[in-house]
Amino acid sequence: MPRASRSGMARGRAFFAMLLVAGCAHSTGVSALNACEKPVYLTLDTGHMEVAPLMADVLRRNQVRATFFAANERTQTGDGSLGNQWGSWWKALAAQGHEFASHTYDHVYWRGDVQGVQPRFRMKPTAGAFEGREFTWDAAKYCGQISYAAERLQDFTGKKPLPLFRAPGGKTSPRLLEAARACGYAHVGWAAAGFLGDELPSETFSNEVLLKKALRDIRSGDILMAHLGIWSRKDPWAPANLEPLIVGLKARGFCFETLRTHPAYKDWIASHGG
Secondary structure: OOHHHHHHHHHHHHHHHHHHHHHHHHHHHHHHHHOOOOEEEEEEEOOOOOOHHHHHHHHHHOOOOOEEEEOOOOOOOOOOOOOHHHHHHHHHHHHOOOEEEEOOOOOEEEEEEEOOOOOEEEEEEOOOOOOOOOEEEEHHHHHHHHHHHHHHHHHHHOOOOOOEEOOHHHOOOHHHHHHHHHOOOEEOOOOOOOEOOOOOOOOOOOHHHHHHHHHHHOOOOOEEEEEOOOOOOOOOOOOOOHHHHHHHHHHOOOEEOOHHHOOOOHHHHHHOOO
16 A cells, blocks of 8 residues: 555544544543533432322423332222232332332331340331231341331342431431341431421411422422322422422432432442342
């Protein structure tokens, strides 16, 4: 091949390589611009579920992924929030990229530690066959409650839940948290500003008041918490407040992430098969 032709081909390859580098640099720049710099973490606990499909519609419409904490709670329709009637709904959420974790199967409240060498706890289920009764459980019994809810979620979604849990009411003790971590589950609470108030009486805490407070007080890194329906609230918080909250936070520069990327949990999740 003539020298001029070889030289031209070399210059062409060099020019093409420069284009590739420039393209990669531009792509990296776009990714950097799109990075979530002010993340908040929306978490949703199960409830009576009447508003759950509408809430899922809001999340899908606004391209927000949340982390759902599920227990088999009593529902307005169907056989419990982890009953078979809701199976296809959970599966659809998984296809949309949401994450899942346990809220204890029977929505069990910690009532106190029991003195002794081995960890034991006074527990009160608020769902299921033993709703309202108080028991003394060892660590293995409590871990079984966490694990069973996670197993049900995986059965429905085909997706392994995160190795996290939320105790109903956020009520725990250091000993309870230690027992749960020993069986592979880290506890997730919520930020003070992230308590969205859907459990409060609407007569004294209107949706408008709760929305204004949330938009004023929420900060980057906060974990937010609401429910898929609250029995006691007369003017439901959701879905009425959910979309204005999302739109308002996005307007302030916030972005939504799941707990999989939360700095306090991502290493735990990676090391525990999440």
